[in-house]
Amino acid sequence: MSERQRDVTLRFLAEPGDVNFGGKVHGGAVMKWIDLAAYACSAGWSGKYCITAYAGGIRFVAPIHVGNLVEVSAKVIYTGRTSMHIAIDVQASDPKNLERRLTTHCIVIMVAVDEAGNPSPVPEWVPVTDEDKLLRDSAIKLMNMRKEIGEEMEAHVKYLKPDS
Structure with a gap:
């Protein structure tokens, strides 16, 4: 592979099949689009x-x-040994005026795998701009917070298990 692609934008029209009971696009449809991107x-x-x-x-x-x-x-916005932290922004606009507005944002962690399904090393991403450094630092901070939350959830689940 000669060149790495750090970012991508998917574009499409929201369809009637994407609607929820409230008449807006269903959150599950948005989450699917996030996963695809x-x-x-x-x-x-x-x-x-x-x-x-x-x-x-x-x-x-x-x-x-x-x-x-x-x-x-x-x-x-951050790479580990086999994982990549991906920042996602979803914007929408009326196609007649193209005034985009932010509708959704999140972080997704993806893991590269080999043919056997085992985690596989990824190229390191090194931030260059000040904005990129802030994004990387934010990803690291969120990673540490998720670790703490995971430990707390394990303790919580332990107390919810019925006695054996």
Whole structure:
């Protein structure tokens, strides 16, 4: 692979089949689009098949309407040995005026795997700009917070298990 692709943007129209009971695009449809963009981004960076290991901090900040032009932008903001942290922004606009508005954002962690399904090393991404360094630092901070939350959840689950 001669060149790595750090970011990707998927664009499409929100369809009537994507609607929820409230008449807006269903959150599950948005989450599917997020996963597709995260895969395209991580595969473009690593040159390998990738699987979703984590999707978190999903914030739905504005609705998407049927017929909106939707842009799902994904960008590598941190790499581990086999994982890539992907920042995702979803924007929508009326295709007649193209005034985009942020609707959703989150972080997705993708893991590259080999043919046997085992984690496989990925190229390191090194931030250059100040903005990239802030994004990397934020990813590291979130990673540490997830570790703490995971430990707390394990303790919580332990107390919820019925006595054997």
